[in-house]
Amino acid sequence: MTSTYDAIVVGGGHNGLVAAAYLARAGSRTLVLEARHKTGGAATTESPWPDAPEFKVTRLSYVMSLMPPTIIRELDLERHGYKIFPMGPYYQAFPEGGSIKIFADDAKRNYDEIAKWSKRDADAMPRWDAWLSGLAEVLGPLLLTVPPRLGSRRPADLVETLRLAWRNRGLDVRTIADVTRLMTMSIADLLDDWFESPQVKGAMAVNGVIGTWAGPCEPGTAYVMAHHSIGDVGDGHLGNWGFQEGGMGGVSAAIERAARGHGVEIRLNARVARTLLANGRVRGVVLEDGEEIVAPVVVTSLHPRTAFLDHVGARDLPDEFVADIEHWKTRSGVVKINLALSELPDFTADPGTNQQEHHTGSVEMAPSVEYIERSFQDAREGRPALRPFSDGVIPTAFDKTLCPEGCHIMSLFTQWVPADWSEEPHREELEAYADRMIDCYDEVAPNFKASILHRDVVGPYDMEHEYGLIGGNIFHGELSLEQLFHMRPAPGYANYRTPVPGLYYASSATHGGGGVCGIPGWQAAKAAIADRKRGALAASLHRR
């Protein structure tokens, strides 16, 4: 028997859940189909050690920042369990001795910390912060803007392009120049323009390469830094990040509760195999077991290759669109290492296993731009990094729900292994890579290795095969210049619509996406709701 809904959402990651919640809130009978045994996708909390189920890790994504307050408010996420602990400072202990802390909201302490390494850099920091805030004021609203179809001569598209130009009419020559620099420069070159000390530049470079198949010397990495600096967890501090209580799965769970509250149905272990079309329009989906489910609206939140090439098929798509999706760049070389610790790291530079401020933020292994660049060059040359870089966090500094009292969870977001490791498991080499990563921390915190009770190493192959992150890219596609704004995921289709009428696109591979922000899900639902209203209006005018 065929079931019928008003809307089907393919994929129960956080974007699929946001789209479903908005569709149901607007009155659509909505079904979410999720292939895994649980929702959340890359925003998931799991217990990876069967003999120690009391330890829970945020297995892939690990910190929040980019979710717009509008989504939090409209879906009433706080009532449903969305609760963020703002993170402490950025912290790096240097192998050659000493350490640095950088605070999101304490200019005085930043000055003292940075002046330890360079008085000139300490003087430059407030100007850098102000400069970045100014740019975030331009880029932040752009994240929520539906990209126009640049180049189209259709009157409606021209109106959208002009509207964007009008909204940005206040920009002056300097601001345009700064945005151009940000979009085109490498983070290494940009930092050289502002700072002199290797320690400070290393600290500032990390955000430029998170999830990116590009070292800090590659053009475009300055923008990746900005993307990771725009967010605001709602406490008013630009670029500050926070930990969700219960791990990132807690964010998905809150959205799921909101969605269910609006009447959304969710089916787990329901892998979609194909999108059904009829007369060039979407008609529904077919599950792997052959079951057909029908709806006039389908929102897909999967990787573009799966959503379009596998589920719709090249025959039913325009050739140019197919070529664009075939050429979509989706590499990362990221390895996530989740650890259960018996005690906190005891840094030589800041001794003690008692919880201190430097345990509460990001605990980095990125001591210089050259160090980060070397780890990328290793991977580009086809080898896993000899000394990988890591963006580490210890969420249990705040969140006591993840493990037994006295123990801790540490999450290491590390780079790089070769991009083609998504094709084979490379199990033994991944474990050796994790050993080297742990050794790097052990050099600066000599109790580290011995404190590890359990470890879980998730490489690009696992990300692709367990979670559908093709190529292991953490954002369903690289945040490189040619894949941003009106090009994300393909020119002419950045407005959350697709070449197939009735099929909408809500994955992180759309503009605004990349990160647990819900923007793609929100925008795709808004597009579907607007088209439905337009269709209803046209039908009623036709009847008159």
Ligand SMILES: Cc1cc2nc3c(=O)[nH]c(=O)nc-3n(C[C@H](O)[C@H](O)[C@H](O)COP(=O)(O)OP(=O)(O)OC[C@H]3O[C@@H](n4cnc5c(N)ncnc54)[C@H](O)[C@@H]3O)c2cc1C
């Ligand atoms: C290691 C790692 C670290 C990250 N760290 C951060 C971070 O700290 N902060 C941050 O903001 N972002 C981070 N990100 C990025 C962020 O997690 C993703 O951009 C975001 O979660 C993607 O959400 P989504 O809903 O678009 O897609 P997904 O989360 O990929 O959801 C897609 C869903 O579709 C399901 N699915 C796949 N195929 C099918 C099918 N055929 N039928 C039905 N269902 C299917 C999948 O199981 C999945 O649940 C990280 C990502 C990774 C991998």
